[in-house]
Amino acid sequence: MEQDPGFIAAVEEAKQGAAEGGVPIGACLVSGDGKILGRGHNMRVQKGSPVLHAEMSALENSGRLPASAYEGATMYTTLSPCDMCTGACILYKIKRVVIGENQSFMGGEEYLLNRGKEVIVVDNQECKDLMAKFMKEKPELWNEDIAV
Amino acid sequence: MEQDPGFIAAVEEAKQGAAEGGVPIGACLVSGDGKILGRGHNMRVQKGSPVLHAEMSALENSGRLPASAYEGATMYTTLSPCDMCTGACILYKIKRVVIGENQSFMGGEEYLLNRGKEVIVVDNQECKDLMAKFMKEKPELWNEDIAV
Numbered sequence: 574m575e576q577d578p579g580f581i582a583a584v585e586e587a588k589q590g591a592a593e594g595g596v597p598i599g600a601c602l603v604s605g606d607g608k609i610l611g612r613g614h615n616m617r618v619q620k621g622s623p624v625l626h627a628e629m630s631a632l633e634n635s636g637r638l639p640a641s642a643y644e645g646a647t648m649y650t651t652l653s654p655c656d657m658c659t660g661a662c663i664l665y666k667i668k669r670v671v672i673g674e675n676q677s678f679m680g681g682e683e684y685l686l687n688r689g690k691e692v693i694v695v696d697n698q699e700c701k702d703l704m705a706k707f708m709k710e711k712p713e714l715w716n717e718d719i720a721v
Numbered sequence: 722m723e724q725d726p727g728f729i730a731a732v733e734e735a736k737q738g739a740a741e742g743g744v745p746i747g748a749c750l751v752s753g754d755g756k757i758l759g760r761g762h763n764m765r766v767q768k769g770s771p772v773l774h775a776e777m778s779a780l781e782n783s784g785r786l787p788a789s790a791y792e793g794a795t796m797y798t799t800l801s802p803c804d805m806c807t808g809a810c811i812l813y814k815i816k817r818v819v820i821g822e823n824q825s826f827m828g829g830e831e832y833l834l835n836r837g838k839e840v841i842v843v844d845n846q847e848c849k850d851l852m853a854k855f856m857k858e859k860p861e862l863w864n865e866d867i868a869v
Contacts, residue, residue, distance in 0.1 A: 617785060624772060624781045624809065633772045637765060640868040660808020660829070661772065665868050681808070720788040720813050 574671060574695050579603035579649040582612045583673065586627065587651040587703050590614035596718050597703040598652045600627035602635050605645020605668070611635030617718055626718070627651065628658035632665065643667055651700040653680035655719060663688050673700030677708060678719065722819060722843050727751040727797040730760045731821065734775065735799040735851050738762035744866050745851040746800045748775035750783050753793020753816070759783030765866055774866070775799065776806035780813065791815055799848040801828035803867060811836050821848030825856060826867065 574580060579601040586599025596615035604610050613630025616622045625633065628650050635642075643665045648654075651673035654662065659681030662670055669691040675682065682692050708715050722728060727749040734747025744763035752758050761778025764770045773781065776798050783790075791813045796802075799821035802810065807829030810818055817839040823830065830840050856863050 621785050623785055624777050629772050637769050637771055639865055656811040657809040661805040663804040717787055
């Protein structure tokens with residue numbers, strides 16, 4: 574799972590976000606037949622955006638698509654998805670959510686399961702390290718991002 | 722409730738969306754002390770965006786805010802919020818969601834209630850008329866917006 578092109582892309586996106594001084598969370602949306610539809614990272618700092626979390630950026634960068642394009646799709650994300658990103662995955666009927674880690678933050682995994690999604694947590698060390706460094710260095714930014 | 726500045730703004734936004742040839746749904750986020758933080762409408766057509774539903778546009782146009790800015794806030798929206806917009810209201814701990822109508826589409830109202838939100842449906846005729854006209858004239862666009 575950690576060798577999936579979608580997961581590798583999500584981690585690359587998280588690192589890019591860190592390099593830009595932003596929230597180091599990345600995501601990648603992959604279609605049912607394995608094609609990358611869109612990838613992106615959190616843009617709170619870069620675009621002053623409260624809605625472009627990583628998963629939302631990946632959806633946004635996938636552009637306008639018919640419902641059929643999301644059939645069987647997988648959302649790879651480096652961190653457990655918040656309530657907003659959870660809801661977005663449900664809206665677009667994304668089949669599976671692959672999560673880098675949920676130690677730094679536990680999002681809507683139970684609700685995803687309740688709504689019939691497949692949830693896989695890979696517990697990736699690189700994802701954990703990126704978040705640990707960020708949460709230590711920029712706690713105010715992290716709190717703002719998850720509204721606490 | 723239909724005379725609240727936030728509701729009036731949301732309906733104005735929906736009409737603006739219709740005038741632009743887009744999805745005619747509007748929203749307005751109002752702080753606990755009655756200040757309009759941001760307003761917006763669905764931007765699927767205008768920006769080619771799958772994430773900027775009306776409520777998301779209102780949040781986006783509110784910009785980056787600390788969690789405290791959302792305390793006691795109300796999201797006014799002309800249509801029952803989809804799962805994504807429901808999740809966004811939960812993430813930002815918005816207290817109350819005022820909904821123009823839920824006859825054209827029933828969104829995450831039950832989940833909002835389960836998560837401790839106040840939900841008020843005003844059953845506004847103008848909101849219903851906007852959606853009825855749109856759903857008749859552009860059914861494919863509507864289906865794309867709610868991923869069916």
